[in-house]
Amino acid sequence: MTDLLITNVRPDAGSTADILIEDGLIAAVGPDLAPREGMEVVDGNNAIAIAPFVEAHVHLDKILWGLPWHSINVPDSLRAMIDNEVEIRRTLPWSVPERAGNLIRQCVAMGSTHIRSHVDISPTYRLDNLHGVLEAWERTKHAVDIEIVAFPQLGMLVEPGTAELMEAALDEGATIIGGIDPARIDGNPAGHLDTIFDIAHRKQAKIDIHLHERGELGLYEIGLIAERTKALGMQGRVVVSHAFCLGTASRDELSRAIDQLTGAGIGIISAVPGDIPVPPLFELADRGVRCAIASDSLRDTWNPHGNGDMLERCWLLSWRGNCRTDAELVAALDMGTRRGADLLDLEGHGLEPGCDGSLVLVEGENLAQIVVDRPKRALVVKRGRVVARNGAWVDEK
């Protein structure tokens, strides 16, 4: 089923209309549309229709969502958390496909129909996590698009063989090369970045680098990333995830970093941290940096928080940013929808004829109100197919 008529909805909280989806694409939006014979028709109950959420950064292989509670008892240091995870996953009784599938269904139920997931690649894991996530996706492909980052969570230069496996991952379904804290994990910022840029450039892959490193160090590394992006002509294909250093930068430092980011066409994905300053996403976006928000680590060996609900993440951004006016609240919503789609180069994201027939229905008054109230998603549609209803995944028939 990829044809669907949804009647009686308010696209982007505007006037009531019907939305006709044919062959997986939006064919028409307007009043009193007629279904083709035999076409499924859903009454939208005057809900707001929005284009889907974009989950720009999760770790499907790490997830413990949907499983018994996992108590975290590990120090809050990056190396300790890395080692702890490896140890725990060694004996975890649930497979990667099972665990990844749990989170995929949750993300879809919350209205995200595109996911960028990092998967850990290392000499120990080899490509098992990649294969596991792909297996989970195989069963959910009708509901969600997934793009995969080959991610050197355990370190790359310090774990010989990792870079080769990351490159191999690109031949087996990953499309993006990851990186992580080039200074403190690999102990060699230039070496770390040279390696991942080399792989990505040769294989025509994108890049998405975890950068938790703060202050001057993080800002220095953004400079290194910008240099390499420009030198290799990779503008528009590189993302820095987290970029905590932008949250504490002085006005001058921020201005310089923004020039580097825009000059190299580098995007920023933030998970909206709770305990440290959030990078100034609205200002970055205003000044031409492509930005998005995402869930990141959630309910895993690292972090008890999070639930894959991007509408909640939009609200958290708005709450942390003291968004008070309707325009500010809607700007926060954009960070989890339209801007995420733009940053990940998704085509057909929107509610206009010609766009993907993918959308989310939310009962509410207006876009600002649904951000603060975060109502259950009434319906999630992926290319003309109902994939979640009333906050719950709909099983394939």
Add this chain to the structure above:
Amino acid sequence: MTDLLITNVRPDAGSTADILIEDGLIAAVGPDLAPREGMEVVDGNNAIAIAPFVEAHVHLDKILWGLPWHSINVPDSLRAMIDNEVEIRRTLPWSVPERAGNLIRQCVAMGSTHIRSHVDISPTYRLDNLHGVLEAWERTKHAVDIEIVAFPQLGMLVEPGTAELMEAALDEGATIIGGIDPARIDGNPAGHLDTIFDIAHRKQAKIDIHLHERGELGLYEIGLIAERTKALGMQGRVVVSHAFCLGTASRDELSRAIDQLTGAGIGIISAVPGDIPVPPLFELADRGVRCAIASDSLRDTWNPHGNGDMLERCWLLSWRGNCRTDAELVAALDMGTRRGADLLDLEGHGLEPGCDGSLVLVEGENLAQIVVDRPKRALVVKRGRVVARNGAWVDEK
């Protein structure tokens, strides 16, 4: 109905037990309790039972909860927001009792059965807001205890007649004298504080002062408050709400402020701000300062955020504080329950025999998990009476 047997629950997520409430008090907690004849029996479905949430700071007279969306279009400055509110409330088509009742029912549905509410007192409002909130409470008294702060929102020294009205409010149902930003609103820290301490001391009322003033200024005012508290022997009866200045204090400043707070027995109530540093509540509590969290302003002319859900507020505290271990998450829960009750001197808060027969059932695995997942409240009981069920207020029969 003030007798109730709740079977099959896990008090504080411990072993399964029944809870017998007689004459509004917990009479017994244990396995296989028998109901007295004719007693209502509720199956707890193996949910976790906790003592109720305490809503230590809201503004029942300001609330627009449950009404059509109110778009905020006023600058984020205290004076602009005060004047804007007065102007809007002049023509609001909903009465104070109606609006206050909406939020009271919401708070109860979320599991708070005790509310401390500030009400605006001014020569323009006179005691109308107090009377309106009391009227709303009259209809909900079976479900919730309410204590009221006579609050000089518009200023006190700059609005002659306000102090006299605040004092009069104490004769008509308020039990606490409020204050607000003594430096910037009244332009006279010592004068503002002298006036409210004089009223409270003569009338044997408590004190609860809004202190948004930051940095050195706020810390200076905490010193002034501590001096007056000790001089008048009011230790244990004074609260500073918000105390943003504690969130940015240096180690030395914080240490000095903690000495002042503990020396004068002054408590701190924080609404867990999203956009500025949260006062270090866990450290304050560890060092002997009585602390609690609260919703504060929500869905009104000031602030679009918030929903009166204290479990969500506990989660926000845990998220902002990077609480990761079970013990840390439970400590965050305590801030909205046990510690709130302690700070407000509530007697009988707990699940032991002899305590108030008031409790909340939440379906979940353990206390840490319910903090991060914030499940709907399955049942809310006030002194043996079911007052909310499945996240919704239960109307009196």
